Amino acid sequence: MATPGRSSRWDRWLASRIRPENPTRLTQQRIYILPTLEGVAFGCVLVVMLLAAINYQNSLAYGLTFLLAAVLFISVLHTYRNMVGLVLSAANSPPVFAGDVASFRIHLDGAGRARRAIVTGWQAAPTQTAPASSHTVDVEHDALVPADLSREALTRGRFRPGRLRVESRFPLGLIKAWSWVDLDLATLVYPRPVEGDLPLDVHTGSEKEAGAQSPVLSMGVDDFQGLRRYQPGDSKRRLHWKAYSRGQGLLVKDFAAAGGQDVILDFDALAGAIEPRLSLLCYWVLELSGRQQTFALRLPGEYIAADVGDAHRDRCLRVLALHGVQA
Amino acid sequence: MSKKPAMEQAIPRASLTWLLVAQFLVILPHLGHLPLWISALWIACAYWRIQVYRMRARFPSALVKAALMVGTIAGVYLSRGGLVGLDAAVVLLVAAFILKLVEVRTRRDALVLIYLGFFTVLTRYLFDSEILTAAFSLLPVAGLLSALVGLQHSGVVVRPWSTLKLAMTLMLQAVPLMLVLFLFFPRLGPLWSLPQPSERGVTGLSDSMAPGEIAELSRSGGLAFRASFDDPVPARNQLYWRALTFDRFDGRRWTQTPQGFAAASPDWQAVGDPVRYSVIMERSAKPWLFALDVAQSDDDAIRRKSDFRLERTRPVERTFFYRATSWIDARLEPESPSAAVRRALQLPATGEPRARGWAQELRRQYSDDRALAEAVLRQFREQPYVYTLRPPTLEGDAIDAFLFDTRRGFCEHYAGAMTFVLRAANIPARVVTGYQGGELNTAGNYLQVRQFDAHAWVEYWIEGAGWVRADPTFQVAPDRIERGLEEAVSGEQSFLEGDPFSPLRYRHLGWINTLRLQWDELNYGWQRWVLDYQAEQQGSFLQRIMGHSDKTTLIGIVLLGGLVVLGALAIWIIKPWRRRLAPLDRAFSQFERLLQKEGVQRLPAEGPRTYAARAAQALPAAANEIRGFSRAYEQQCYETDDAHTQPLSDALRALRRSLGKGATR
Structure with missing residues (x-):
């Protein structure tokens, strides 16, 4: 088929012209200007008016036609001015889970000039199922204006939503000026957490006892140890509110790992395809972190020692996200 | 954040306001030649549309629209004795322009209305081309352009005056280019014959004579x-x-x-x-x-x-x-x-x-x-x-x-x-x-x-x-x-x-007569140099300034002159020499200038933080403020969520104050 070949050539050409750059200033070389559909219709109206002027030999009709034609030409300059010099920059975007909508914050800096009705959106991506978002903002001359763009992150790994399209039809809507900008946007996409049972590999430090059935870690079967005093850093979800209301102070529900030993989330201990395994591990990373429980994570070629806390969780999620992916 | 395509969106308030004003201005000079019921129709339609905007009425149904259209055409037929001829065509055009208002829902409808409006302004010139008519017609054109500008303001509440101001600016900037086009665009003879304005209302000698x-x-x-x-x-x-x-x-x-x-x-x-x-x-x-x-x-x-x-x-x-x-x-x-x-x-x-x-x-x-x-x-x-x-x-x-x-x-x-x-x-x-x-x-x-x-x-x-x-x-x-x-x-x-x-x-009152003669002279000039500026006058004008006249020269002048005028306007409008810094850089360069005055120059390749530390040492009286700015600057530089310039300008003000105190002490 010719179309994909052409579009990929087109993409390659664009990529050679538009280098990733953050922040990006819109310069003359990267702004394209064409009449819009409404502009073409306006041109047709002008032609009809010119024909009337010619056939009625009417100077005022000529004058009005020429005035409007001149306004059309002048509006090209205004549209261009509205875009040129605009500075776009990307802020860091928070990671998301696969299948969620990733949100990217772009800052528009007027750079000393007020900008009206600037539309930022993704460069058209026909394969994208979710509706590509766009955002229209006015930028005052001294302000940094945020625009949030979102795009569905389908696969785990490092998600690059690609080039942005910045467009403006201001002031008359008859002319559009646009630019493709590559802000090198990227965000981390964690595996989609999928609930399920996890065969528990109890870390004994010695060889496994043969024949012993592996305990299974799953929701509901973990042991409720009892209550202990609240320590800073404990999850609020596990506060024992009833006790608090009885005036017994802040108590935290404590769950014990089976056997009182550290849990190792081990990729190799799971069966099945890679992605479901990662999804399951992701679920348990979140779950165990929620319970303030120490755990270790083992992936082929990667081992994260047992620890607890948000930093540990993020580190684990990151490893899961980038497993097998050239980052 | 899915949205409807831009052209399907509802009309912003600023645009609708100007659309109504412009429509009034477009129709006003036509009124003298229109049947009276057209005015009533306009008032009714405008009222209807305003009520729709205030959510107190609904858009007309297809049946009502069809009935209005048939009724209007019948009305034009009855009051003009037919539907052919320029006169009836203009009445129909104005009627369509009025009726369209009621069913204007989306921006695309508004665009159709605006384009119809421009054409209706033009038809007025076929009947009347006095100076005052021409001057007046600039008002509806400005109104229509304002409505067009208003359509671009998406959702944001914009005051109608700012759209008018922009429309006027556009029109003023368009004048030089319009003059180039008017003077040099090759004038052609009529391409085909069209219905002419009817004889109604022409006084003059008749082709026979009876006493009285x-x-x-x-x-x-x-x-x-x-x-x-x-x-x-x-x-x-x-x-x-x-x-x-x-x-x-x-x-x-x-x-x-x-x-x-x-x-x-x-x-x-x-x-x-x-x-x-x-x-x-x-x-x-x-x-x-x-x-x-x-x-x-x-x-x-x-x-x-x-x-x-x-x-x-x-x-x-x-x-x-x-x-x-x-x-x-x-x-x-x-x-x-x-x-x-x-x-x-x-x-x-x-x-x-x-x-x-x-x-x-x-x-x-x-x-x-x-x-x-x-x-x-x-x-x-x-x-x-x-x-x-x-x-x-x-x-x-x-x-x-x-x-x-x-x-x-x-x-x-x-x-x-x-x-x-x-x-x-x-x-x-x-x-x-x-x-x-x-x-x-x-x-x-x-x-x-x-x-x-x-x-x-x-x-x-x-x-x-x-x-x-x-x-x-x-x-x-x-x-x-x-x-x-x-x-x-x-x-x-x-x-x-x-x-x-x-x-x-x-005529016996001196000043009235002087005024009258001057006014007439103005009209004469208008007639001679504007209204009669057709192929013949254009030819003699070109002959006078260029020494020869032909269509190729004209096209050359139009293209060259148009480019020169556009280029000059581009420089004036875009001001390419005015390259502004980003707000953060602007604030930092102000900071630098303040410290320079105190004798602390930033060294080549010295980072903001080391520079600030050195300045704080050199100027102990303002050390706190210098550090304060440096901190605010760094914070804003690495702010991921939302950058503000306010803390920076506050820090700068504090620094300026303390430096000023140091100087007076």
Whole structure:
């Protein structure tokens, strides 16, 4: 088929012209200007008016036609001015889970000039199922204006939503000026957490006892140890509110790992395809972190020692996200 | 964040406001020519649309829309007697423009309405192209452009004035380019013929003459034409502007013999120096032109008929510019009596016995034709004849009654009666109508000839001398010829009596008259340099500035001039030299400048943090503020969520304060 070949050539050409750059200033070389559909219709109206002027030999009709034609030409300059010099920059975007909508914050800096009705959106991506978002903002001359763009992150790994399209039809809507900008946007996409049972590999430090059935870690079967005093850093979800209301102070529900030993989330201990395994591990990373429980994570070629806390969780999620992916 | 395509969105408030204002302004100048119910329709539709905007009414259903459309078309058909012709087309256009308002939901609908509006503004020019009309039409154009700008303001509440301001800016900036296009865009002849504005409301000479008709016309102060002479303007009593001759009399009405003057190029002899002049004629809807005797024009579309008048191939449907050369003292058909001369003896078989009797009596007294004519004129001069704008109505033998009983009449009475008497005495004679005199605008060195300058006179034929002009009115009221109608009828206060506010009535008040003449001069310039700027004028203009004129040169100038103007505007609008820094950099460079004044220069490749630390050491008095700024700067630089310039400017202000204190201490 010719179309994909052409579009990929087109993409390659664009990529050679538009280098990733953050922040990006819109310069003359990267702004394209064409009449819009409404502009073409306006041109047709002008032609009809010119024909009337010619056939009625009417100077005022000529004058009005020429005035409007001149306004059309002048509006090209205004549209261009509205875009040129605009500075776009990307802020860091928070990671998301696969299948969620990733949100990217772009800052528009007027750079000393007020900008009206600037539309930022993704460069058209026909394969994208979710509706590509766009955002229209006015930028005052001294302000940094945020625009949030979102795009569905389908696969785990490092998600690059690609080039942005910045467009403006201001002031008359008859002319559009646009630019493709590559802000090198990227965000981390964690595996989609999928609930399920996890065969528990109890870390004994010695060889496994043969024949012993592996305990299974799953929701509901973990042991409720009892209550202990609240320590800073404990999850609020596990506060024992009833006790608090009885005036017994802040108590935290404590769950014990089976056997009182550290849990190792081990990729190799799971069966099945890679992605479901990662999804399951992701679920348990979140779950165990929620319970303030120490755990270790083992992936082929990667081992994260047992620890607890948000930093540990993020580190684990990151490893899961980038497993097998050239980052 | 899925949205509808931009063109499907609802219309912003600023745009709708301007749409309503612009629509009012577009329709206003049309109202005088529209049926009254159109105004009512507009008010109803505007009210409806406002109620829809305030959510108090609904958009019309398809059925209601269809009913409104059919009703409107029927209304136009009934009030205009049909749907063809320019007039009905404009009414339909305005009606469509009004009806469209009610169903304007989306931006695309609004766009259609705006485009219709521009076209409706243009159609107004086909009926009326005065300066004031043109100036006024800038208002609806500004309104429509404002509505167009308003459509681009998405969802944000924008004050209507800011959109108007932008629209005005666009229009002002468009003026230079418009002038280039107007002056140099090649003018073409009409490509195909279109329905023309109808004759309704044109006053002017008619193609026949009955007693009282020119007196009626003389109540109008309307402009007939303006003439500007290359040389000094001839004397007033030489200014007989010939329009038509009448050689048939049916007992009441003077008319032309059908096809009587078809034969071209009558015999004539030029005498004396030619007079060259140009005429800008107002729309008359008639083909005949106005010229002094004997006139000649180089224009291919203008022919001289056998009664020495000029006629155009088509009726004058819009102001028409032509040049002519006249030999005022020329002899007309001096030699052999032509068919025209023979026709100039026709009289009804019966009627006017007393006039015929008087003619026979004169014939017996004078054998010389010229002496006989002089005797008729003497009769008018010596007997108590009265020149009046209010002649009595005469029935039956009207000429008899006028000559011998009432003796009161306007120029057509005198001319008609004299022609009758001369014919009865067997002298070929005919009535000539046209205009006599005109008002000289000394500032512009041109004549304005108005409807009240309409006149009728006589020419009779004498072997050897040809057609001789005789003006019986001059015998009765010399002032009419020497000084104009107002002086001639000043005794009876009848000048422009139907029009008390005409500035022409106040010509004796110096400043009003000065204003009036200046206004007229402005109009003349407008007519000459703007409205008549078509192929011919464009050619001569180009000839004057370039030395030659052809279409290629014009296209070249349009392209080159357009580019130059656009380039100049681009520099002015875009101001490429003004490269601004980002807010953070701006704040930091201010910080740097402050410290530089204190003698702490940033070293090449020194980072902001080390620079600030060094400055804090060097300026211990302001160390806290310097660190404060540095901290705020770093924070903003690495702020991921939302950057603000406020903390930076606060820190800068604090720094400036403490540095200032240090200096005064």
